[in-house]
Amino acid sequence: MRIGLYPGTFDPITLGHLDIIKRGCILVDRLVIGVAINEGKAPLFGLDDRVGMVEAEAAKLSQETGTEIVVHPFDNLLIDCAHDVGAQIIVRGLRAVADFEYEYQMVGMNRALDSSVETVFLMAGAKYQPIASKLVKEIARLGGDVSQFVTPEVRAHLEARLGR
Numbered sequence: 001m002r003i004g005l006y007p008g009t010f011d012p013i014t015l016g017h018l019d020i021i022k023r024g025c026i027l028v029d030r031l032v033i034g035v036a037i038n039e040g041k042a043p044l045f046g047l048d049d050r051v052g053m054v055e056a057e058a059a060k061l062s063q064e065t066g067t068e069i070v071v072h073p074f075d076n077l078l079i080d081c082a083h084d085v086g087a088q089i090i091v092r093g094l095r096a097v098a099d100f101e102y103e104y105q106m107v108g109m110n111r112a113l114d115s116s117v118e119t120v121f122l123m124a125g126a127k128y129q130p131i132a133s134k135l136v137k138e139i140a141r142l143g144g145d146v147s148q149f150v151t152p153e154v155r156a157h158l159e160a161r162l163g164r
């Protein structure tokens, strides 16, 4: 059984993440979405909210793709999380050149820790490539319309969280 781990902060989950998940589903029998607790990043949403949003979206995608998708919060080393969930593959999304440097280092170091876990990079469809959670939050905070970037459910969560 081929198991993939797609880790991230998902603060909140965007249409970019969902596009990567859909593509990742083609590669594996089970896709585990690892939601990093990441308190250091000072997320807008607490872990429970982020996991809840990912679970709701994952349920829809699992039906659509026929691939099992499970959500797994984690706060340890990524490579240890991969071991915990039995993943042979780590899935990451690549946007622009800006992502490359960090991802390049991550692969190198994760490989040094365990060379049997392979990282694969996927690119989102053209219209989803520029989407970043950070900018979605900024647009929502300033009262802009984020409906092109997140699902209606996530948009409602953003509005509630920002007190609109």
Ligand code: ADP
Pocket: 007, 008, 009, 010, 011, 014, 015, 016, 017, 020, 091, 092, 093, 094, 095, 099, 122, 123, 124, 128, 129, 130, 131, 132, 133
């Ligand atoms: P992290 O804190 O690990 O950067 P994110 O939740 O921001 O977590 O992103 C998780 C993964 O999804 C990363 O690999 C990131 O590059 C990827 N990703 C996010 N948005 C997009 C997008 N629009 N297109 C492709 N990949 C994306």
